[in-house]
Amino acid sequence: MQKLIIKGRRELSGKISISGSKNATLPILAASILSNQVKIKNVPLVKDIFTMVELLNFIGLKAKIIKKKNTIEIKNREKNINTLAPYKLVKTMRAGVLVLGSLLTKYRKAKVSLPGGCAIGTRPVDLHLFALKKLGAKIKIKDGYILAQAKNGLKGAVIKFPSISVGATENALLAAFKAKGKTILKNCAIEPEIKDLIKFLKNLGANIFLKGRTISISESKIKTTKITHHVIFDRIELGTYMIASALLAKKNLTIDKIDPKIIKSELNILKKIGVQIEQKKNSIIIKRAKKLKKINILTKPYPGFPTDLQAQLMVILTQAKGISRIKENIFENRFMHVPELKRMGAQIQIKDKTAIIKGPTKLTGAEVMATDLRASVSLVLAGLIAENRTIINRIYHLDRGYEFLERKLKKCKAIIKRV
Ligand code: EPZ
Numbered sequence: 001m002q003k004l005i006i007k008g009r010r011e012l013s014g015k016i017s018i019s020g021s022k023n024a025t026l027p028i029l030a031a032s033i034l035s036n037q038v039k040i041k042n043v044p045l046v047k048d049i050f051t052m053v054e055l056l057n058f059i060g061l062k063a064k065i066i067k068k069k070n071t072i073e074i075k076n077r078e079k080n081i082n083t084l085a086p087y088k089l090v091k092t093m094r095a096g097v098l099v100l101g102s103l104l105t106k107y108r109k110a111k112v113s114l115p116g117g118c119a120i121g122t123r124p125v126d127l128h129l130f131a132l133k134k135l136g137a138k139i140k141i142k143d144g145y146i147l148a149q150a151k152n153g154l155k156g157a158v159i160k161f162p163s164i165s166v167g168a169t170e171n172a173l174l175a176a177f178k179a180k181g182k183t184i185l186k187n188c189a190i191e192p193e194i195k196d197l198i199k200f201l202k203n204l205g206a207n208i209f210l211k212g213r214t215i216s217i218s219e220s221k222i223k224t225t226k227i228t229h230h231v232i233f234d235r236i237e238l239g240t241y242m243i244a245s246a247l248l249a250k251k252n253l254t255i256d257k258i259d260p261k262i263i264k265s266e267l268n269i270l271k272k273i274g275v276q277i278e279q280k281k282n283s284i285i286i287k288r289a290k291k292l293k294k295i296n297i298l299t300k301p302y303p304g305f306p307t308d309l310q311a312q313l314m315v316i317l318t319q320a321k322g323i324s325r326i327k328e329n330i331f332e333n334r335f336m337h338v339p340e341l342k343r344m345g346a347q348i349q350i351k352d353k354t355a356i357i358k359g360p361t362k363l364t365g366a367e368v369m370a371t372d373l374r375a376s377v378s379l380v381l382a383g384l385i386a387e388n389r390t391i392i393n394r395i396y397h398l399d400r401g402y403e404f405l406e407r408k409l410k411k412c413k414a415i416i417k418r419v
Pocket residue numbers: 023026095121122123124125126127128129164165166167168189307308330331332373374401
């Protein structure tokens with residue numbers, strides 16, 4: 001098992017370039033099942049993407065990653081398509097469940113492994129199935145698999161989600177693409193990654209309109225010509241490096257290949273706690289924060305503060321003066337990083353889904369264990385500001401979602417190495 005070793009308190013300087021978004025690429029890869037040939041650019045080379053490409057090839061598409069260009073080329077020759085997403089591929093990469101909507105709407109049947117839970121929660125897919133049934137799918141759960149079929153194809157419907165779900169919105173969008181007539185989805189998630197998926201589907205020929213939290217789709221004719229899509233930048237990776245810069249920039253640090261308009265709420269929160277941010281068209285310059293102020297935050301669906309940045313924000317709040325509170329509203333068990341941060345000296349109490357953080361506290365290096373993707377990167381941030389050395393175990397969690405993390409940090413003078 002690989003580990004990361006970090007020598008703390010090194011000042012960072014220079015520039016960090018943000019990679020493409022994993023959470024935009026995954027549904028777009030699932031959507032490529034609907035196309036004939038696509039080229040997807042600005043793809044992050046991370047484990048979840050490799051697993052999704054493996055799944056597409058298992059289904060029978062020809063998907064190839066051109067690593068040096070961060071590009072994936074996909075051809076769908078419609079020959080011996082296997083509408084199966086097996087447990088072995090879905091268990092490590094839950095977003096594999098997103099092929100359900102595409103397979104069902106195009107091939108009228110699908111057998112997809114239930115994704116199962118993960119460290120942060122049970123992660124049910126009832127909302128996905130609720131939407132597909134509304135579109136006329138017959139769904140059965142058997143031996144840990146979702147067996148779905150639509151003998152006469154899917155039929156458009158008006159669907160109001162009882163609660164906001166990114167994955168369920170994406171699966172319903174994909175299923176509605178070839179459903180007869182018109183589909184109206186209400187109370188949708190509207191994350192930038194979903195808007196990027198909509199942009200891809202429109203490029204594929206879809207008639208889709210997004211207004212507020214309502215998305216309407218009418219039956220679409222797929223373009224047979226090759227389409228190219230440039231994936232949006234990863235706003236969670238951006239938030240992570242903004243926090244690293246605020247904590248450790250020597251003078252300031254530039255982060256580029258981004259669109260600051262998309263992360264207004266994250267920028268406002270960081271400014272509120274005292275991070276100095278200068279916004280440019282496609283980059284931001286972060287100055288080291290002189291003094292950090294406490295804040296109370298609750299995680300919400302976009303455009304609220306993202307749950308995927310909760311663990312990273314917690315680290316910077318250990319350095320803010322006073323008592324801060326973070327309420328985790330989205331997942332039931334997303335505080336796995338807290339015991340590890342406490343072993344590094346952080347003063348954090350958990351009380352019914354709220355983390356109460358007392359600062360400023362000096363963090364000292366320790367041997368710690370990553371538990372899920374975003375928790376593991378909060379341990380990297382803590383290691384960067386802690387005294388002495390921090391060893392992070394189980395960094396395969398990191399490799400699922402952060403492209404070239406050590407390389408990007410080393411380039412900014414951090415002392416971090418993988419063993
Ligand atoms: C997506 O997960 C992201 N993953 C997550 O990022 C992100 O944390 C999450 O959205 C919230 O923003 C990808 O995009 C691949 P949800 P998803 O459906 O779609 C409950 C990362 O770190 N729910 O919006 O699974 C669910 O349990 C990952 O990159 C149901 O009850 O999230 C959760 O409490 C982690 N039934 C809440 O809704 C359902 O059918 C929001 O989940 C679906 C979800």
